[in-house]
Amino acid sequence: MKFLNWINLRLALMLALVVFLYSFTSARNSHRKLLKTEVTFVGNQDNFISFKTVNKLLIENKKDVQSIAKSDLNLKRLENLINKNPMVEKAQVFVTIDGVLKAVVKQRVPIARVFDGETTYYIDYEGNKMPLSNLNTARVLLFLGEINTKNKKQLTEVLKFVYDDDFLKKNIVGMELDANNDLQMTNRNFDYQIEFGKMIYVEKKFKNYKAFFQKAVLDSSLYKYKKINLRFNHQVVCTK
Template sequence: MMGGLGYIKAFLLIALVVFLFGFAEKRQKSRKISEVAVNFTDTENLYVTEEAVNKLLIQNKVASSGIGKETLDLNRVEGLLNKHEMIENAEVYVTLDGKLEANVSQRKPIGRLVGNSSFYLDRNGELMPLSEYYSARVPLLFGFDGATVKEVYPLLKYIKNDEFLTQHITQISRVNTNRFDLQMRKMDFTVYFGNAENIELKFNNFKAFYKKALKDNKLDAYRKVNLQFGNQVVCTKK
């Protein structure tokens, strides 16, 4: 059995461990933020740069002037980043060595409105300003404004998820309420798409027409391809 001296030694050992743990934790919390690291979650072109994110944090007195880890409000930092017009989502944490790390997901444009004002429509159907760092290669949108551009969102979303359409469609024009014409890369004909209904059927019909016309070497023979008539493609020759 453990004698009185043994109990005292055990008590002192436990007390020492608790003290050291508490001291280390207090010291860890009091450590200053040593640096900021911004990690983008994809490898696409940057619409916002690491320098721009760092500038935002510095302007809001985050990780500047030797701020301590204990006083740093991570929710506030995430809120600041998520309010940035080019950021879709940001997750922030502090490493054991005092580094503030931010994992940033950018907003993804899928169409660009051209007119009196220019802006993107992003993959969530929200308006997105142009970037000073990079211009996205997305279909140009004509005849829209901030109030009507969301009409074309279902069409843009479908195009974005289809490799063939992404490669070939360069322009969408609004010719009437919820009715659209499409322009193709290196093609003289206009595609009369109509409204944003039966999107998959219309594009499948178009792909079948394109494949057949390409095989027959007749893509240059048409000036209009109409997809508005149900399960058929109506073409007008030059």
């Protein structure tokens, strides 16, 4: 019995020592100063927000990151500050073991540039407005027309379909939505107008267009047409 009590006592002392050392180390670590900041942009696209802008938000405009103690950090607040930037989709902020305050930033993805009267802006992959950037200009198709709550969802699906398709992304450079909610599109290398019609049967219409293009480009007949009509989802009607 005494032997068991001695073992229990030793275990209790060891546990207390571990807790003390952990608490002491954590306390010392929390009062340590940060070493540096590091900003990483994820995704293969141009930066629409600068490292300098994100870094200022990280250190909250303090002069030097090395003057900030870990205990003074509110990582959730820093994430919220970065996420409020209109170019950012999502940010994660954390501190590494060696004292680096790090931000991993995913930028919003523009899929079209809208000209709406006197204003211009991007539509991002989620269908939301995104301002232009002073750093880079996105190479996306140009859109003319009114975007409202009634047509936004359908239009976003069409724009995403074009953006996600390598052929269409290179081929389609402009879209216009008329008062009847009919879409017209322009081609990069040819003068014809693409009459897409209503924003329905999107996949089928684009499939028809791609099949027609691949066939017509072989005999150079694409130069003869003024209009390519995709309104009828079972056929492509061409006008010279």
